[in-house]
Amino acid sequence: MPARLLLGPGPSMVHPRVLAALAQPPVGHLDPEFLSLLDQVQADLKRLFKTKNELTLPISGTGSAGMEACFSNLIEDGDEVVIGVNGVFGTRMAEVAGRLGAQVVTVKSEWGDIIHPGAVREALAACRKPSLVAVVHAETSTGAWQPLEEIGALARSHGALFMVDMVTSLGGCPVEVDAWGIDACYSGTQKCLSCPPGLSPVSLSERAAKKIATRDSKPRSWYLDLSLIGSYFGGERVYHHTAPISMVYALAEALSLVHEEGLERRFERHERNHLALLAGLAVLGIEPAAAAGYRLWMLNSVRVPDGVDEAAVRRRLLLDYGIEIGPGLGPLAGEVWRIGLMGESSRPENIRRLLTALACELGGDGVAAVREADAQLSRVGS
Numbered sequence: 001m002p003a004r005l006l007l008g009p010g011p012s013m014v015h016p017r018v019l020a021a022l023a024q025p026p027v028g029h030l031d032p033e034f035l036s037l038l039d040q041v042q043a044d045l046k047r048l049f050k051t052k053n054e055l056t057l058p059i060s061g062t063g064s065a066g067m068e069a070c071f072s073n074l075i076e077d078g079d080e081v082v083i084g085v086n087g088v089f090g091t092r093m094a095e096v097a098g099r100l101g102a103q104v105v106t107v108k109s110e111w112g113d114i115i116h117p118g119a120v121r122e123a124l125a126a127c128r129k130p131s132l133v134a135v136v137h138a139e140t141s142t143g144a145w146q147p148l149e150e151i152g153a154l155a156r157s158h159g160a161l162f163m164v165d166m167v168t169s170l171g172g173c174p175v176e177v178d179a180w181g182i183d184a185c186y187s188g189t190q191k192c193l194s195c196p197p198g199l200s201p202v203s204l205s206e207r208a209a210k211k212i213a214t215r216d217s218k219p220r221s222w223y224l225d226l227s228l229i230g231s232y233f234g235g236e237r238v239y240h241h242t243a244p245i246s247m248v249y250a251l252a253e254a255l256s257l258v259h260e261e262g263l264e265r266r267f268e269r270h271e272r273n274h275l276a277l278l279a280g281l282a283v284l285g286i287e288p289a290a291a292a293g294y295r296l297w298m299l300n301s302v303r304v305p306d307g308v309d310e311a312a313v314r315r316r317l318l319l320d321y322g323i324e325i326g327p328g329l330g331p332l333a334g335e336v337w338r339i340g341l342m343g344e345s346s347r348p349e350n351i352r353r354l355l356t357a358l359a360c361e362l363g364g365d366g367v368a369a370v371r372e373a374d375a376q377l378s379r380v381g382s
């Protein structure tokens with residue numbers, strides 16, 4: 001495979017230490033050394049999610065497996081579930097919950113906008129007995145950054161569990177699972193954790209664990225049954241399915257890198273580079289597309305300038321410069337590019353490379369764009 005600079009919606013760049021971890025010879029999934037590495041991964045995930053939740057562990061599979069694990073363990077037939085839909089991933093949540101037998105109530109917003117708490121309040125008021133409210137923290141398909149606390153409080157006031165998709169936010173901006181009253185959340189390894197795709201860290205609160213323990217029916221999915229998975233992680237070490245050993249090595253190393261950098265510094269880096277990218281793009285006449293005040297640091301959705309063939313430019317960036325950026329999806333197809341600055345990808349040198357390449361392709365002033373990005377970097381004090 002060719003070497004690429006990954007500045008799309010994921011996967012992101014992988015640190016050489018994580019690549020080296022993947023190359024280590026596997027041991028058995030009940031080897032005491034492996035079990036203690038799993039303990040370390042769980043402890044590092046708790047620090048990252050900011051939670052004391054016992055049920056914090058990596059699900060085997062990508063982010064969507066974590067989504068399906070949370071829903072299939074928390075939903076029973078006919079449960080009323082309120083889901084915010086303002087992009088691809090809210091749409092996917094509604095699809096997954098519906099397939100699992102939930103009665104899905106969607107709360108919609110324009111793509112690029114956030115889910116408004118007032119709309120959630122109305123939807124909840126119209127429900128008989130809502131059991132769960134779910135939203136996406138970082139809508140990777142649009143670049144919108146969803147505020148969570150108010151919607152969480154609304155869910156609680158109706159006795160419903162609060163679920164959050166943290167696939168793109170975890171490791172790139174603050175998340176506070178306990179402080180924000182989140183009952184279930186899931187993430188992925190290939191976005192801001194800068195690991196290859198393959199595991200989905202999840203965390204479930206005591207309230208969620210109680211719901212699972214008192215279900216009338218077994219979860220529809222055997223593979224994703226958290227009671228069974230929990231007895232492998234939780235001390236008894238009962239075999240359920242073989243842990244993806246090499247991916248756990250990689251995640252352990254990626255989490256070490258996150259904590260060595262420090263969460264605050266890591267989040268500041270994502271913010272600083274986001275601002276620098278936008279400053280440089282503005283010089284090239286490229287403006288952000290997500291709602292002002294709710295723009296993600298790690299995923300920049302930006303308007304394609306009028307008259308530009310967005311697919312052709314993206315293709316040339318990939319083939320002639322080795323740089324990947326993402327297309328718009330759904331109603332934003334053809335309208336926006338999605339530029340990811342996730343984890344290892346969020347570096348000033350990557351921003352300079354992208355701005356230079358874009359300026360060449362669009363016929364803009366690349367020197368001025370890079371200078372503006374650099375001026376922004378020095379303003380926020382790199």
Ligand SMILES: *Cc1c(COP(=O)(O)O)cnc(C)c1O
Binds near residue numbers: 063064065089140
């Ligand atoms: C990428 C992503 C997912 C899905 O994760 P996969 O690893 O592709 O299964 C879910 N939600 C959000 C917000 C994402 O960005």
